[in-house]
Every structure is written in structure tokens, then in C-alpha cells.
Amino acid sequence: MSDDKKIIDDFISTLSHEIRTPLTSIKGFAQTINDNYDNLSDEQKKRFLTIIQEQSQRLINLVENVLSVAKLESATPDTVLKEINLKKIVEDTVEIIKVKYKERNFIITTSKNLQTSLSDFDKLQQILVNIIENACKYSPSNTPVKINIKEVKDKNIIEIEDEGGGIEEKYISKLFDKFYRIGNVLTNKNQGSGLGLYIAKNLADKIDAKIDVESSTDKKNHYTKFIIEIPVFDINKIAKRAVENGGV
Ligand SMILES: Nc1ncnc2c1ncn2[C@@H]1O[C@H](COP(=O)(O)OP(=O)(O)OP(=O)(O)O)[C@@H](O)[C@H]1O
Ligand SMILES: [Mg+2]
Structure with missing residues (x-):
């Protein structure tokens, strides 16, 4: 086919x-x-x-x-890059998710000297909602969802980790495809359209962010970790981009 x-x-x-x-x-x-x-x-x-x-x-x-x-x-350019405080956007997003997942334990940790990020608030929030919702949906309700915010070499990173059954290696590359869901549409006990990660990946491309996945299905140590890499706010880069685009 x-x-x-x-x-x-x-x-x-x-x-x-x-x-x-x-x-x-x-x-x-x-x-x-x-x-x-x-x-x-x-x-x-x-x-x-x-x-x-x-x-x-x-x-x-x-x-x-x-x-x-x-x-x-659609081709409309609607990305608004601004200074973003990652701790705040993560906390706001978790509040939204908590409306649906009231009992869930969310553990948020943040590195001390985090640089400000450069991103589009609405798009980054949509990415976070889709990934954190998945963490809740695909792991037992009595396990925590851990969110760690840190800085690695001029990039800010948000890691979202759950203690669900994990994702087999062979499926990882397909997760971001449109309508892709692991398992059979009819037998799947979780509902969904298979669009959440496709949307997240496309939004990430628009804000120069990257999404990686690390997962293990090992019986003794099973988890899934989504890693979102976000550019830091760098005034020199912004000025350079403005000059290239013909205005300051
Ligand atoms: N944290 C996770 N642990 C295990 N499997 C996951 C996890 N996140 C995503 N998946 C798998 O990836 C598939 C695609 O996820 P995606 O968010 O795109 O769609 P969905 O959750 O099925 O539906 P929706 O469009 O409502 O988000 C899921 O159906 C699930 O099989
Ligand atoms: Mg989903």
C-alpha cells in the first residue's frame, strides 16, 4: 500500500x-x-x-x-516569538491538565539558573498539553508524571516522564505520523485520534523546537520520556534575524 x-x-x-x-x-x-x-x-x-x-x-x-x-x-504565518518563562508555562499547563486528571501526582522540578526561552506561548502550551495528556493517558493513575526543566548547552529542555508500559523501539519513529496510534483502532482501550503528536511535531517545527522520545518496555524499568528542546532568548540572534528579514 x-x-x-x-x-x-x-x-x-x-x-x-x-x-x-x-x-x-x-x-x-x-x-x-x-x-x-x-x-x-x-x-x-x-x-x-x-x-x-x-x-x-x-x-x-x-x-x-x-x-x-x-x-x-494553512500558510498563514501566526508565530509570535517572545520571552517565555518555562516554569510558568509548565505550571499553567499542569493546572489545565489537572481539571481532567484531578488525582494525578505531577512532580515539577526546575534547574536554578535557567535562561529565559524564546518561544510562542500558545504553540508551546499546545505541545505541552498534548504530551502531558499522553503521559496521563498511557500510564497508571497511581504513578507520578514527572516534568523536569533544565538547561543544556544554550538550549532549554523540558522532559516529561511517565511510568507507563513504555513504547517499543519499532513504533517510536511512527509516533509523530498523522493518525498513528499503537494497536488496533477497535481494541484500543484509550480513546484518541492519533493527531496529538502529529500536531505537537508540526508546532515544534514552527518555533524551532525539537521533540525526542526515550522509552523502555523493560518489565523492571518501564517508562516513556518526551524531551522538548527550546531555544533560549538570545538578543543577538533576534537582532540578526530582524536585519535578515529587512527591518529592525
Ligand atoms: N506517553 C506515552 N506512553 C505510551 N504510548 C504513548 C505515549 N504517548 C503516545 N503514545 C502512543 O502514541 C500514539 C500517538 O499519540 P497521539 O497523542 O498522537 O494520539 P492519541 O493520544 O492516540 O490521540 P489524540 O489525537 O487524542 O492525542 C498513541 O495512540 C499511543 O499509542
Ligand atoms: Mg494524544
Whole structure:
């Protein structure tokens, strides 16, 4: 199968599953409540309404992901590079993730003399959301998600590490492909569209950041670590770029 044909096939199977499954359950539970309104207990009604709410959210996530891809692929330049405090952006992002993963233990550590980064706040935050959400989604809820911010040779690094089962070496290079998910669409117990890392990688390219993955499936030491490398704020580089672009 050609690469293009494979992407279209993955697209159709992911989207049809990710749209059909939530819609079927929304319709089914709404109908059950409607048909049996007087016979259901308040507790049952509440449970069914919660399912409807969760499944609607799943559809919203999918629509947002597909729209983010469309935006990535449009030619409009919308990157705004500014000074960014990595500790603050990580803390803000973890607050957002905590709304969904309330019980999760997030351990954030930061090196002392970190230089200011140069990045686009919204894009970097979207990258962080996608990677930290994955760490929560693909590791047991009673294990911590560790986020370490440090500096290595004029670059700032954010490492996001989870204690899930890890990713086999053979899958690592495919993780950032559009619609790629490890395992079968129908048997996968975690929901998703396979777009999160594709979006993260494309956003990283726009802000001169790099994303690497380190993982082990060893029974005694299994983990996944995503490493995001972000340029530091360097006034000389910015001035040089401005001159090259024809203005200061
Ligand atoms: N921390 C992780 N540990 C184990 N597997 C992971 C991890 N992060 C990503 N993966 C694997 O990579 C695949 C692609 O991730 P990606 O975020 O692109 O899509 P997704 O999480 O399936 O869906 P969504 O579009 O909702 O993010 C996942 O389906 C999962 O199999
Ligand atoms: Mg994801």
C-alpha cells in the first residue's frame, strides 16, 4: 500500500470509529432516558447524562484536533516569538491538565539558573498539553508524571516522564505520523485520534523546537520520556534575524 493510501485508510478508520462510537452512545443514552424517564432512578439518569457529557467532550476534542491540523497546514504565518518563562508555562499547563486528571501526582522540578526561552506561548502550551495528556493517558493513575526543566548547552529542555508500559523501539519513529496510534483502532482501550503528536511535531517545527522520545518496555524499568528542546532568548540572534528579514 502506498503511503498516501495508508494515510487515507487510517484517516477513514480513525475518524469513522472516533465519530461513530461517541455518537452512537450519545444517541442511545439520550433515547434510554427519554423512553424510560419515569422508571429511571435519579442516580441512573445522572450516570447516563455523565456518559452523554463525556462522549460529547470526546467529539469536541476530535473536532478541535482536526481543526488544529487544518490550521497547521494553512500558510498563514501566526508565530509570535517572545520571552517565555518555562516554569510558568509548565505550571499553567499542569493546572489545565489537572481539571481532567484531578488525582494525578505531577512532580515539577526546575534547574536554578535557567535562561529565559524564546518561544510562542500558545504553540508551546499546545505541545505541552498534548504530551502531558499522553503521559496521563498511557500510564497508571497511581504513578507520578514527572516534568523536569533544565538547561543544556544554550538550549532549554523540558522532559516529561511517565511510568507507563513504555513504547517499543519499532513504533517510536511512527509516533509523530498523522493518525498513528499503537494497536488496533477497535481494541484500543484509550480513546484518541492519533493527531496529538502529529500536531505537537508540526508546532515544534514552527518555533524551532525539537521533540525526542526515550522509552523502555523493560518489565523492571518501564517508562516513556518526551524531551522538548527550546531555544533560549538570545538578543543577538533576534537582532540578526530582524536585519535578515529587512527591518529592525
Ligand atoms: N506517553 C506515552 N506512553 C505510551 N504510548 C504513548 C505515549 N504517548 C503516545 N503514545 C502512543 O502514541 C500514539 C500517538 O499519540 P497521539 O497523542 O498522537 O494520539 P492519541 O493520544 O492516540 O490521540 P489524540 O489525537 O487524542 O492525542 C498513541 O495512540 C499511543 O499509542
Ligand atoms: Mg494524544
